[in-house]
Amino acid sequence: MLLRVENLFLYYESERGIVRAVDGVGFELGTKETLSIVGESGSGKSSLALGLIRLPPKNTAKYAGEIFFDGLDVMKLSDEEFRKKVRLNGIAMVFQGAMNTLNPVIPIVKQVAEPLIQGFNIPKNEAHQKAVETLSYLGIKPEMASRYPHEFSGGMRQRVAIAMALVTNPKIVILDEPTSALDIITQANIMNLLKKLKNEIGTSYIFITHDLALASELADKVAIMYAGRIVENGPAEKIFNSPKHPYTQLLIESVPTLRAERVPKFIPGAPPDLINPPSGCRFHPRCPYMIKGKCEREEPRITTVDGDVRVSCWLREEM
C-alpha cells in the first residue's frame, strides 16, 4: 500500500464548541489507484485532505492519527523531514479554487518552476525547461508559458494549478474539487485531462468531490463521507452498482440523471452539525431503516462485506 491512514482526527475550535470535522477516518490507497472521497459540504472531506498533508489550520483542537506513506510514519517525521520526503515530491495537492490563487504579477512558467528551484536546487533554466514541458503536456503551449495568469481563462488556469502539483513528480496528488468553479464543458475537458494523466503517468489520486457523477469519471475506489466519518468504502463498481450503506444508496438516488429514466429522490432532513453530531450512527435521524434502540445508541463498527467493501451500518453487521 502506498498510503494507509488509520484513525485520523482533526477537530477545530470554534466559538460554539469543538467542530469534529474528521472523526476517526481510515483508508488505504494503492499505487496507480484513484480513490474518490465523496461527501456533502460540511462532511469533513476538505479537512481530511488538510490532515493528510499535515496542514492543520491555526484553530485546530485535535490532530491525531496514523498516516503511513511509502514506508514512512508521516505523523512522526520532523517538519524538515516531512518537507523533504513528503511535501516536495510525495503528496501534492491542488486546492479548491487553486486557479484563483496564482500570483498575478509572475509569469506562470516561473510559478510552476518555483518548487523545483526552491525545493530541489535545480538550476533555473533547467527548472524552466521542466516547467514548460509540464505545461505543454497539460495543454498549454510553450509560447504561452511566459504569460501572466490574467491572460488565461479559468480552465487554463486550472491546468496551470495542476501543473504546479505535477512538476515535482509526486506519488500522490490530492485534488480538492478541481473543477467546481468551472463551466460544464470546461469541466469535462479537465476530467479528460486527468484521465489521460492517470493512464499515462500512473500517479495515484485522491479526488475529493461532492458530485457522485463526477467521481465516477476517475474513481477506482470510492469512499463516502458523512459527518466526519467514512461510512462506506470500496471498489467503484460495487459502490455505484450495489451500495451497502443507506446513505450511499440514497445519495446515488438523489442524482438527477440525463440518460437513465428515473425520478431522483431526496434524503429528508439536512446533514448534521459537526459540533453536536447525533449519537450512535450519525445518519440515523435521516435513515429510513433506523433500528430503534440500536442505531441511535451505539455506533456501528466497520464491517467488511461483499469481499472488499467496508461499511459501517448495523444492517450489515446483523447479516
Add this chain to the structure above:
Amino acid sequence: MSVLVEVQGLKVYFPVRRFLKTVGVVKAVDGVSVALEKGETLALVGESGCGKTTFGKALLGAVKPFAGKIYFDGQEINSVDDRQLEAIKRRIGAVFQDPYSSLNPMFTIYRIVEEPLVVHGIGSPKDRKETVFKALEDVKLVPAEDFAYKYPHMISGGQRQRVAIARAIISRPEFIVADEPVTMLDASIRVEILLLLREIQRKLGLTMVYITHDIATAKYFSDRIAVMYAGKFVELGPTKDVLKNPSHPYTQALIDAIPDPDPRNRLSFRKVVGGEPPSLINPPSGCRFHPRCPFFMQGKCDASEPPLYSVGPDRFTACFLAEHQS
C-alpha cells in the same frame, strides 16, 4: 392555453467604461424571443456568462432592455407608467441562487416573508399574519410558529431556500423567475427543493422560468427548454424531445459533457468540444458557436448568423445544419 409572458427580440446591452469613456458594449442578451404559456415551466440552460441571469432580470423588470419588448399579460413592462409597473411586479416573484445573501440577516423569517405584502400594501397586519403562516406551511416549514420568529442564521441552507420560496409566492404571483435556486444547496436536498417548487407551481398554476446551468435537473423540472449561448437562444423545444434528440451542436456538446454516475465512465474519454465560451463584447461573427463547432462549415457559419429554423412540432434550432430540414 393563453400566453402570459411574451418576449420579442429582447436585447440587453451594458456599456463597458474605461475611466469616463464608453469603450464598448457587453451584449448580454442579443435578440431573444419566446412566449410562455400559462402554467408552463421553461428551463433556461446555459454556461456562466451566456446571459441567462440577465434575461431573468429583464423579465423581472430589474434591467432595462436596449431593444425589444416584454409583455406581461398583454402589457409591455417597459412602457407602462410606474403605478402599472408596480401592479405588474406584484404578480411576479423571484427566487435567487444564494439563500445566504438573499435573506436579510437582521429580519426574522416572519418579517422576510411578510415584506412583499408590506411593500405592496396588501392586507391588514392580521390578514398578513395568516397569509405568512399559510405560505410557511406551503413550503413545508412546519410547524410555522417554530420557524416564523427565527433568524436566517438559525436555519439550514435548504430551509433558507424554502423561506425564499415562501417570500416569492406570498403575494400570490402568477409568474416566478427562479435563478439557479438549488445550485448552492447540498446534493441530497437539491431534489427536495426542486420537487417543492414543482409542487407549488402546479398547485398555484404558476408560470415559471427556471434558470440553470444543470441540464440534468432541467430534464425533470421543466416542460420546455431553451438553450442559451453567448446571448442567444440556440435551441428551443419540449424538454424531453430536445434532450433525446438535440438538434444544435452546442446542446449536444452540453449533454455529452455531463456524466451520469456510472463506474464505467473512468474507462473511456468523454466526447467534448474544445475552447471556451466567447466574450460578449466581441462575439464571433456568424454563428457564435462556430469556433468550437465540430460541424463548422467555412464560408457559411462564420459569414452569416443562422436564424431559428423550425425543426419539428414546437422545436427550433439556430443552426445551418437544419436549414434543409425545415
